[in-house]
Amino acid sequence: MSKKVKAIFGPEYKEYEVGDIVNLAKKEPLVLDCGKEISNFPIAYQTAGKLNKKKNNTILLCHGLTGDQYFTGRHPITGKKGWWEDIVGKGKILDTDKFFIICMNVLGGCMGSYGPKDINPETGKPFGLDFPVITIGDMVRSQKLLIEHLGIKKIAGVIGGSMGGMLALEWAVSFPEMVHSSTVIASASRHTAQNIAFHEIGRQTIMADPNWCEGKYIEQKKYPAAGLSVARMTAHVTYLSEHGLQRKFDRGLQDRDAVTYGFDADFQVESYLRYQGRSFVNRFDPNSYLYITRAMDYFDLVEAHDGVLSRAFKDISTKFCIISFSSDWLFPTSEAKHIVHALSASAAKVSFVEVETDKGHDAFLLDEPEFFATLGGFIKGVSKELGI
Amino acid sequence: MEQENLRADLQQIADIIEKESHIMEIGCGEGALLAYLSERKNVDGRGIEISQSGVSKCVKNGLSVIQGDADEDLQYYPEKCFDYAVSSQVIQATKHPKDVIQQMMRIANKCIISIPNFGYWYNRYYLTFKGLMPVSKTLSYQWYDTPNIHFSTAKDFEILCDELGYKIEKKIYLQPSGEIVSSPWATAFPNFFSEKCVFLIS
Numbered sequence: 001m002s003k004k005v006k007a008i009f010g011p012e013y014k015e016y017e018v019g020d021i022v023n024l025a026k027k028e029p030l031v032l033d034c035g036k037e038i039s040n041f042p043i044a045y046q047t048a049g050k051l052n053k054k055k056n057n058t059i060l061l062c063h064g065l066t067g068d069q070y071f072t073g074r075h076p077i078t079g080k081k082g083w084w085e086d087i088v089g090k091g092k093i094l095d096t097d098k099f100f101i102i103c104m105n106v107l108g109g110c111m112g113s114y115g116p117k118d119i120n121p122e123t124g125k126p127f128g129l130d131f132p133v134i135t136i137g138d139m140v141r142s143q144k145l146l147i148e149h150l151g152i153k154k155i156a157g158v159i160g161g162s163m164g165g166m167l168a169l170e171w172a173v174s175f176p177e178m179v180h181s182s183t184v185i186a187s188a189s190r191h192t193a194q195n196i197a198f199h200e201i202g203r204q205t206i207m208a209d210p211n212w213c214e215g216k217y218i219e220q221k222k223y224p225a226a227g228l229s230v231a232r233m234t235a236h237v238t239y240l241s242e243h244g245l246q247r248k249f250d251r252g253l254q255d256r257d258a259v260t261y262g263f264d265a266d267f268q269v270e271s272y273l274r275y276q277g278r279s280f281v282n283r284f285d286p287n288s289y290l291y292i293t294r295a296m297d298y299f300d301l302v303e304a305h306d307g308v309l310s311r312a313f314k315d316i317s318t319k320f321c322i323i324s325f326s327s328d329w330l331f332p333t334s335e336a337k338h339i340v341h342a343l344s345a346s347a348a349k350v351s352f353v354e355v356e357t358d359k360g361h362d363a364f365l366l367d368e369p370e371f372f373a374t375l376g377g378f379i380k381g382v383s384k385e386l387g388i
Numbered sequence: 389m390e391q392e393n394l395r396a397d398l399q400q401i402a403d404i405i406e407k408e409s410h411i412m413e414i415g416c417g418e419g420a421l422l423a424y425l426s427e428r429k430n431v432d433g434r435g436i437e438i439s440q441s442g443v444s445k446c447v448k449n450g451l452s453v454i455q456g457d458a459d460e461d462l463q464y465y466p467e468k469c470f471d472y473a474v475s476s477q478v479i480q481a482t483k484h485p486k487d488v489i490q491q492m493m494r495i496a497n498k499c500i501i502s503i504p505n506f507g508y509w510y511n512r513y514y515l516t517f518k519g520l521m522p523v524s525k526t527l528s529y530q531w532y533d534t535p536n537i538h539f540s541t542a543k544d545f546e547i548l549c550d551e552l553g554y555k556i557e558k559k560i561y562l563q564p565s566g567e568i569v570s571s572p573w574a575t576a577f578p579n580f581f582s583e584k585c586v587f588l589i590s
Contacts, residue, residue: 351453380450
């Protein structure tokens with residue numbers, strides 16, 4: 001049913017094998033929020049554990065903005081371990097002996113799923129900006145096609161951090177009958193002005209790079225490495241807390257005893273950010289970055305429910321776990337509480353914890369024992385309810 | 389989930405609640421009552437707790453508990469969405485006990501509230517003869533570090549319920565041992581002889 005595909009990455013256009021992929025919407029097209037239709041498009045995914053006979057043991061992991069389906073095992077490009085290797089596996093919090101765990105690269109992504117670097121059948125060239133603008137809702141509907149393709153009627157738990165949290169919320173709101181539980185980590189029910197502002201800086205940085213070529217860099221054999229790299233550096237700062245940065249770097253100098261009175265990376269923090277930028281361009285597509293940030297900006301469950309978020313959760317039987325991190329200023333606790341209050345107003349089943357940490361937004365990808373324990377407890381409850 | 393024995397006032401509360409009720413516990417701590425009720429009476433319980441460690445323990449045990457503040461967060465719940473709103477030894481630690489009780493009555497059909505009775509003879513003795521703010525097993529804090537900022541006697545509490553137009557359906561007076569006050573003297577003067585009391589209000 002599935003196959004591996006090759007995809008190109010980075011300024012050197014290196015080829016890597018990614019996937020597995022499966023082509024969806026073969027019979028009926030998927031109608032996107034923007035009005036356009038897509039059909040027979042690929043979604044790349046990774047799984048762990050086995051689907052049981054009842055098909056009720058699925059955990060769907062939703063990755064963040066620049067994440068991908070490689071939650072476990074070696075990443076084909078970076079060679080690093082999966083982003084949730086710490087908690088997924090035999091006997092771990094998300095126990096692969098119990099659960100069938102699946103993660104899909106989002107629609108618009110660049111790790112094998114349908115995105116702007118795919119070939120536009122109408123022109124025979126990469127889509128670039130001709131790729132339709134997608135939304136969080138579109139991503140969820142494309143994921144639903146794969147879930148249905150696997151014959152799964154109900155997911156035990158959708159779990160996501162940051163953008164993945166938006167997907168976890170959207171899943172529960174759009175298809176409550178398919179979602180037993182939804183875990184929303186370091187996320188929000190809408191993008192705030194500040195969130196949009198930071199994304200706009202990232203996009204403008206990419207688009208200001210002359211090698212972006214109006215989005216047609218692949219055709220022209222160029223690559224906006226500088227733009228994408230700076231976009232990543234800016235975004236990376238928003239993922240950390242002030243205290244965390246200070247604790248890690250303070251005013252430490254990089255391989256030198258004194259400042260050089262120049263614009264070299266004198267400070268460790270500069271060197272660190274440059275490294276973050278450099279390594280990012282080798283694994284992420286600049287146009288995908290534009291499309292996915294846009295999808296997050298457009299996400300607004302409040303507006304979608306006439307300005308009253310609790311309407312989104314009316315009569316919902318899905319059980320929620322909302323987790324925030326005290327030093328996360330990108331998706332602060334106040335945003336999490338906004339969701340919790342709306343869920344309370346509809347008398348939904350909800351657990352909420354603010355985890356004390358100085359690791360900022362990125363805490364959801366780090367070893368944070370209190371967070372893991374909370375998530376683990378919630379999932380244990382779910383597995384007990386479903387008899388898994 | 390392993391069950392330990394419930395604290396006496398919690399056991400009294402648990403005994404009042406019918407099977408399969410919907411309840412909200414304000415200040416649920418580590419979730420002892422909610423876990424007990426969910427296990428033994430198939431109760432659909434929710435909780436609010438202010439401490440992260442308490443909430444984490446609850447969530448770890450599969451309970452639907454949110455980290456929040458009784459003074460702030462009850463306003464978001466719809467009217468009468470629970471059968472019971474419960475609070476045990478918590479009201480005295482809220483900023484605005486009267487508002488909290490009113491919110492509890494708004495979101496639930498009935499309330500069960502347990503309070504420490506400041507009118508208990510030992511507390512009176514402590515203040516009268518020692519000239520010190522009472523410190524006991526139940527009230528183990530010094531005056532400067534106590535979270536309990538609104539003490540009342542059982543009688544005070546009844547007066548407030550009366551003022552608010554609430555009916556007290558049941559009063560349970562407890563001794564420090566956890567036993568219900570039973571001797572004739574004590575039942576005649578429960579405000580003097582009980583250390584904790586549990587009220588069922590409608």
